[in-house]
Amino acid sequence: MKLVVPVAAKELSPNSPLVNYALRGLERCWLPRERRWSHIYHLDGRASPNESMAHSDVFYTLNVLLGMSRVAELPADIDLSEIFQRNAMSLTALPVRKYAFGMALWAAAELHLPIPEQVRFELKAILSDESQWSAFRAQDLGMLLTGVIAQARAGEREWLGFAGQLYRFLKERFRSQSGLFFDAPSGFRRRFASFATQTYLSIACYQYGEFTGDVSALVMADACVGNLIALQGPQGEWPWFFDAVSGRVLDFYEVYSVHQYGMAPALLEWAERFGRRGARDALVKGFNWVLGHNQLCRSMLVPELSLTIRSQVREHELKTRAPRILRALRNTWLEKGKALVDSADVTIRLECRSYELGWILWSFGQRADLRGLSHNAAFEQPSHLPGD
Template sequence: MTEFAMVLAMMISSNSGVKFIAPAAIKVPAPNSPLVNYALKGLERCWLPSERRWSHIYHLDGRASPNESLPQSDVFYTLNVLLGMSRVTELPADIDLPDIFYRNAMSLTALPVRKYAFGMALWAAAELRLPIPEQVRRELRAVLSDQSQWQAFRAQDLGMLLTGVIAQARAGEKEWLCFAGPLYRFLKERFQGESGLFLDAPSGFRRRFASFATQTYLSIACYQYGEFTGDASALIMADTCVRDLIALQGPQGEWPWFFDAMSGRILDFYEIYSVHQYGMAPALLEWAERFGRRGARDALVRGFNWVLGHNQLGRTMLVPELNLTIRSQVRKGELMTKAPRVLRAIKNVWLENGGQLIDSANVGVRLECRSYELGWILWSFGRRTDLRDLSHNVAFEQPACLPGGEPQRNGTRIG
């Protein structure tokens, strides 16, 4: 029993004659919501103890060793999980945040990671109030000081780096602030699409083919920069993008995957990723709500409910017996290759097609979960107390156990 509960029980049993209430009858609210605890328990399954990081993929197809490691991906995902944990009230006692951060941040200089991983390290370190290892700091400063390297940035690189720089400055580490203005100007000049959506690259054929992640990372960066510096143009860019995304949200709350950022059209809904529905979109829409974007909250709720079964397959995207989630809904036949998706996007640009969902008979699921997806749950809902229909949904309670210790599947269909 907590100290608070013991004191309350003693007060009730004082000389005032009030009847004593047994400690068992006193209910103190749990620090974490069921949704946050669900994600924390799922992350326990993704943990790689010898490497001190969370895994690239947890496979849900029944294989004997479900965790698959890809070191450069593990490291980035781990930093993303740590970012989420910065917002969690009560963490498991055996999670050593400083040690995990240091080990994985140091790995950034030894592995072939994209520049966005360094941005995530900046962001997570700022939120956790942890120092950045000197070797990582030197490499980051070299990248940020050489603007010729920025031409190779994709949207995620730029968005994460700008967000990380602002997060550091907000935490009092002013040495990074000198990079914020140049990064934002580069974003504004080279990544702002005419349609209101963001482009994916500063130049080249690929830049108009932008993903939902493109929109999320650059919008969050603009919100962060605009709020911290008072630059209204950044807030307007972010709000315009969010407005357009809400207008393009699918009939059951689906967030489309691929856009033509020049015209602002959907090129392909698929894959529809669960992490966008329950993690990344809520992270972005939290900012949009703060700045008064109409419809942001409703869009968040509709998108989240897609995961709970309000989707074209009519199935939950949760795996409650494992406290994990199913990665995506995908066109059948495209689980192992992206080639058809790429060719279809190119064709749809010229034919002005692609803005529709396909027949559900041609849609399947990708049976895997990635640790960073659970990290986004922690970030988006670790501090929210105003969405109890989502964060305290019965779907995130512990599944009932059947005789023999096997957990009941609660209707979740695997395969």
Template structure:
């Protein structure tokens, strides 16, 4: 838009359309989808957008909304053109303060550190105070799950990179705890530092801890962290499904897949690309091909031959799941235990026994923004005709 100033000089003021034109079609697809997940009365994005035709598709779960919102803001930190009306610092402050009043997991505080660093936004003192309490209490780390530790270490490193030196002293102890209690001989990561549950790890386990190791290794110049991350990525690529599926459940003790399902779209187009971007930088062979193959699963190169996109809403379908397991995890738990006990590796089942979970979660779109907000080298994905690209 061109306007005239009092001095008679024409000024060019960027319009919303011109800002968005700086983005790839994939990024704008995700931004448009996030508009549907927005809860204006709360100034945050929703827990679930249901795709089953109900009249009120947005479902709010406050503690999840807040975490997902921080994840979306992290993604937006990498986007060139943000839609008008989105005040990133204001949304961050409003939501991050709720971490001290809502029942959130420790990883939400790690996401707060990471997001604040990427946005260049200060963390309110009440949140800082609670973060210090979490990080000082090393005995409490015994209760951490992988996502807690991975996000806290990534957040601490991100803050240190941004010049917030008060967090630097926590990085080495967190990494040492990761190395001592979460590293397995197979190269996959455990999900917890102690207990019978620790060997049963998810794709998220591998992603968050590997990213943390890459971040810490580069920041601290610690080669052991980079080797750990690279070893995990190498193993994940070896275990990727024939059509690019990223398995959901692993036995870290044996290094096997013990259940492929659910196959989550966010892993295919968001979290795996976030991890593989690091792997590419450090020369892991096959990482780029694995990224593209995994993303093509979303376009329909999957068991169902179905695109996991909802173009009319600019949303995505959450996952492909075994029939009969949409509302219960019990069969999955029993199957994992049996496969681990018997030493079985799991394979994909017949597509006739697979169905789709009809929902989209806002953080999933946030991971698209983070993984592709700055990428210009994968136009077969970012400018695919599925997103309105050429």
């Protein structure tokens, strides 16, 4: 897979420099034998930087394909249909989470591709057995509902019958009085919700509300976005961990680059459409965090590879999550909010994951109104790439 953009022709490309940056980065993550994008591209200088983990590769690949559905010009050797069919079929043979099936629904709808029959059969089994929904986490429910609505919008009305049931389950079991969403329908873990929890469920509510005309879904999504904007960090950081009961930030870390340039813009695009005050400013501020407006005062880009650095993390938590979990529990029971820590205690996680670049494609593939971001000089192709 190779994207070639001659220097003289850059301005002729229908893609923005940001989109072409992500496409070049995805070349690095491509696994030609497996026909998918990798789980991790390590940025620590190792000889073989791509790390494959089959079930993760497959989900990330579907996420990348979703992003590619919004790109005007793709590399000539990308066969979207073949890659989708191969990886979607793998869902029935690998230990994937239910949200991967939701991503397959969503990507297929946006790409106008058929869903393999085995996958369709398993999906309908998942959606028909409400007794199993109690095991859903927020990402499972959010992606399944989004995928169902995307299919219905694409004309596949057979999926619409599941939409109302999924939305009622969301409304009854995942909505918190704080305005944020719970991470699970029940249990101790329920109140400890991530930024991803809020993103996936809010997007699902926007999708459902717009398609069905159910105003309650739009109100829930807007309330969540309003809370997230109010909780955004001083330099645009999107916090990672929340207490959904009180609506407080439990921990800012890790601060993930994909939230800043991909997932938050995907959500805030919906919020802008429905008139949420401050949505665009929050998007721009969050994106600029990646460009160096952060507490480490460093860019989170790797321009020589057209990749991004995964996150900023507390230095002693690079290899363990235990302190983070204990800290969240303590802050919950002490009813303490969290702020950023001293930058001397913060480092970076030297890896990039292919789905992160996929979110860039989705969030900016069709946007022409944020040229300060999409056409930033940081995304221009270097005249020479080391090792090329």
